[in-house]
Amino acid sequence: MMARSAWAVFCKELVDALRDRRTLLTVFLSSVAMGPLVLVLISTLVSDIEKRADARELTAVGLDQAPTLRNYLLRQTYTLQVAPPDYEKQLRDSKLADPVLVVPADFENDLARGEVPVVEIISSSANQRAQSGVGRLGRLIAGFNREQGTLRLAVRGVAPSAMEVVEVDERDLANPASRAAQLTAMLPFFVLMAVLYGALNAALDTTAGERERGSLEPLLMNPAPRLALVIGKWGAVSVVGMLIAVLSSFSFLPGQWLLKSETLAAMFQYGLTEATAFLALLLPLAGALSALLMAIAIRCKSFKEAQANATVVVLGVSLLPMMTLLNQDGEKPWHLWVPALAQSTLMARVLKGEPINPWDLAVPAIGSALLAVVCLAYLARQFAKAAVR
Amino acid sequence: MIEVEQLAKRFVHGRGKKAREVRAVDGVNWRAEDGRITGLLGPNGAGKTTTLRMVAALIAPDAGRVRVDGIEVAAEPMKALARMGVLSDARGLYPRLTARENIVYYGRLHGLSDVQASARADHLAHVLEMVPLLDRRTDGFSQGEKMKTALARALVHNPPNIILDEPTNGLDVLATRALRDSLRRLRDDEGKCIVFSTHIMQEVERLCDHVVVISHGRTVAEGTVAELSARTGQSDFEEAFVDLAFTPTERHDAGELAGEQTT
Numbered sequence: 158m159m160a161r162s163a164w165a166v167f168c169k170e171l172v173d174a175l176r177d178r179r180t181l182l183t184v185f186l187s188s189v190a191m192g193p194l195v196l197v198l199i200s201t202l203v204s205d206i207e208k209r210a211d212a213r214e215l216t217a218v219g220l221d222q223a224p225t226l227r228n229y230l231l232r233q234t235y236t237l238q239v240a241p242p243d244y245e246k247q248l249r250d251s252k253l254a255d256p257v258l259v260v261p262a263d264f265e266n267d268l269a270r271g272e273v274p275v276v277e278i279i280s281s282s283a284n285q286r287a288q289s290g291v292g293r294l295g296r297l298i299a300g301f302n303r304e305q306g307t308l309r310l311a312v313r314g315v316a317p318s319a320m321e322v323v324e325v326d327e328r329d330l331a332n333p334a335s336r337a338a339q340l341t342a343m344l345p346f347f348v349l350m351a352v353l354y355g356a357l358n359a360a361l362d363t364t365a366g367e368r369e370r371g372s373l374e375p376l377l378m379n380p381a382p383r384l385a386l387v388i389g390k391w392g393a394v395s396v397v398g399m400l401i402a403v404l405s406s407f408s409f410l411p412g413q414w415l416l417k418s419e420t421l422a423a424m425f426q427y428g429l430t431e432a433t434a435f436l437a438l439l440l441p442l443a444g445a446l447s448a449l450l451m452a453i454a455i456r457c458k459s460f461k462e463a464q465a466n467a468t469v470v471v472l473g474v475s476l477l478p479m480m481t482l483l484n485q486d487g488e489k490p491w492h493l494w495v496p497a498l499a500q501s502t503l504m505a506r507v508l509k510g511e512p513i514n515p516w517d518l519a520v521p522a523i524g525s526a527l528l529a530v531v532c533l534a535y536l537a538r539q540f541a542k543a544a545v546r
Numbered sequence: 547m548i549e550v551e552q553l554a555k556r557f558v559h560g561r562g563k564k565a566r567e568v569r570a571v572d573g574v575n576w577r578a579e580d581g582r583i584t585g586l587l588g589p590n591g592a593g594k595t596t597t598l599r600m601v602a603a604l605i606a607p608d609a610g611r612v613r614v615d616g617i618e619v620a621a622e623p624m625k626a627l628a629r630m631g632v633l634s635d636a637r638g639l640y641p642r643l644t645a646r647e648n649i650v651y652y653g654r655l656h657g658l659s660d661v662q663a664s665a666r667a668d669h670l671a672h673v674l675e676m677v678p679l680l681d682r683r684t685d686g687f688s689q690g691e692k693m694k695t696a697l698a699r700a701l702v703h704n705p706p707n708i709i710l711d712e713p714t715n716g717l718d719v720l721a722t723r724a725l726r727d728s729l730r731r732l733r734d735d736e737g738k739c740i741v742f743s744t745h746i747m748q749e750v751e752r753l754c755d756h757v758v759v760i761s762h763g764r765t766v767a768e769g770t771v772a773e774l775s776a777r778t779g780q781s782d783f784e785e786a787f788v789d790l791a792f793t794p795t796e797r798h799d800a801g802e803l804a805g806e807q808t809t
Contacts, residue, residue, distance in 0.1 A: 169654075173643060
C-alpha cells in the first residue's frame with residue numbers, strides 16, 4: 158500500500174508540475190540558459206582583448222615629431238594609428254578601445270639633448286577595453302627606454318650587464334585549466350541556482366499551494382500513509398530539480414562550442430567527464446534542497462508566504478559558496494559536509510581539473526541524504542496539522 | 547453505519563497567560579444508519595466541521611469514540627477511511643488536471659488500478675450528470691462543476707458511507723437540486739449511509755430522514771423533522787430549530803437586533 162500510494166502521488170505530482178509550462182519555461186530561460194550565455198559573453202570580451210593584443214596596433218598623438226620612438230615602434234612590428242582629435246571624449250565614452258600615447262612636440266630635441274621628455278599614456282579606468290591595453294603600452298615604452306639607455310651606456314663603454322645585474326624569468330605554475338577556473342569561477346553558482354529554482358516552484362506548489370487551494374485536507378482523507386504522500390511528493394519535486402540539474406550541467410557542452418576565444422576554449426575544459434562529475438554532485442543536492450523547501454513551505458498558509466520564507470534558502474545557497482572566497486584559511490574538511498557549500502567547492506575543483514576521489518563525492522551525498530531524511534520526517538509529522546490549521 | 551459516542555475536542559488558542567481554551571465539541575452523540583440520509587443541523591460554529599474531521603481521522607478526539615461499520619477510527623484509521631467517502635469543507639481540485647485525472651488520482655490512493663478508477667469516473671459522471679466535464683481541466687470550472695467533481699472524487703472507491711460537510715455552500719438553486727437528486731439516488735439505489743452537515747433548515751426538511759441538532763458542541767436533539775417539530779410544539783421547522791439550537795438569551799439578543807433593524 159505504501160509503495161503504491163507513493164507511486165500514485167509521484168505520478169500525479171510530476172504530471173502536475175510538468176503541465177506548469179510557463180513556470181518551467183521561466184526557470185529554463187533564467188537558470189539553465191543563463192550559465193552558457195554568461196560564458197559566451199565572457200568569451201566575447203576575452204576574444205576582443207586577445208584580438209587587440211594580436212593586432213599590435215598603437216594609437217598615438219604627435220608621433221610624427223618623434224622619429225626615434227616611431228622607428229622603435231615600427232621595429233616592434235606595431236601598426237601606428239593617429240588618434241582622433243576628440244580621443245579624450247571617446248575614451249571617456251568607451252568608444253575608443255585603445256589607450257592613447259601622447260608624444261610632446263619637442264620630444265626628439267629633448268631626447269637628443271639628453272633631457273627627459275615626458276610622454277603620456279591616456280586611458281580611463283572606467284573603460285575596460287582601453288584599460289586592458291595600458292600595461293602593454295607601458296611595457297612597450299619601457300622597452301624603448303631600456304634600448305636608449307643601453308645605447309647611451311654602450312657609447313660610454315659600459316657593458317650592458319652592468320645595468321642588468323639580475324635577469325628575471327617568470328614561470329607560471331598554474332596549468333591551463335586552473336587559469337581558466339578564474340574566469341569560470343561563477344559557473345558553479347549558476348548551476349546551483351538553476352537546481353534551486355528548478356525545485357522551488359514544485360516544492361511550494363505541493364505543500365503551501367496544496368494548503369492554499371484547500372486540497373490538502375481531502376488528500377489526507379484517503380487511506381494512504383502520510384509518509385507515502387510525503388515521499389511521493391518529494392520524489393516528484395526532486396525529479397524536477399534533477400531534470401534542471403541535468404539540463405544545466407549539459408548546457409555547458411554546447412555553450413563551449415560557442416566560445417569565441419580560442420585560448421578560453423582551450424582553457425575551459427568541460428567535457429562529458431566534468432558534466433558527469435557535476436551531476437554526481439548535483440543530483441543528491443537536488444533531493445536535499447527539495448525536501449528542505451517543502452519542509453519550510455508546509456508551515457505556510459499561502460504560496461506567497463512560502464515564497465517569502467523560501468528566500469532564506471535561496472540566500473543560504475547563494476551565500477554559502479562565498480565562504481570559500483572570504484575565508485583565507487582555504488578549504489576545511491567540514492566544508493564538504495555542508496550542502497551547497499560542498500557542491501560549489503567540488504565543482505570549482507572539477508573546473509580546475511583537480512582530481513576528486515570517491516570519498517569526496519560520497520561526503521556531500523551523505524550530507525544531502527541526512528538533510529533530506531530530517532526534512533521528510535518533519536514533513537510527515539506536520540502534514541496532518543497543516544491540513545486543518 | 548457510523549456511530550459517534552461522547553465525542554469531545556478542545557483547542558487552545560494563544561500561549562502563556564493569553565491562552566484561551568475553546569471547547570469546539572463537548573459531548574456529541576449520533577448514529578447514522580445505512581440507507582438513510584442523516585442531517586447534522588447546527589448554527590455556524592456549533593462544532594459540525596470539527597466532528598466530521600474527527601470522524602474522518604483528520605484530528606484525534608480528546609474523548610469519545612467513532613466507529614465506522616464497526617471499525618474504531620482511532621485504532622484503524624486507514625481501514626475506516628477506506629469505507630468512507632468524505633466531501634470536506636475544503637474541496638480544492640488540481641486546476642492543471644482534468645476532472646477525470648482528479649478523480650482517478652484519489653481512486654489510485656484507494657488502491658484501485660488506473661482502469662478501474664477511470665471506469666468509476668465514467669460511472670459517477672453519469673450519476674452526477676457531469677459527463678461533458680470529465681475530460682476538461684478543472685481550471686475555470688463553476689462552483690457547481692467543482693462540487694460535482696469533488697463529490698465524484700470522494701465517491702471513487704464506492705464507499706458504503708458518505709460524509710458531506712456543508713455541500714450546498716456556494717451552489718445555486720439548480721445545482722443544489724441536482725445534488726439532492728444525486729444523494730437520494732445514492733440512498734435508494736445503493737443503500738448508502740449518508741451524513742450531511744448544514745445550517746440550512748430547508749435542506750434538512752427536503753432531504754433528511756433523520757436529523758441531529760448540534761449546538762455549542764453538544765447534541766441537543768435527534769429525530770425526524772416531524773418528531774422534532776412535535777417535540778417543540780412548533781408547526782414550522784425553522785421555529786423548532788431555533789427553539790432547540792439557541793439559548794433563550796441568544797434568541798432574545800438576536801430578536802432585539804432584528805427588531806432594531808426593522809424599525
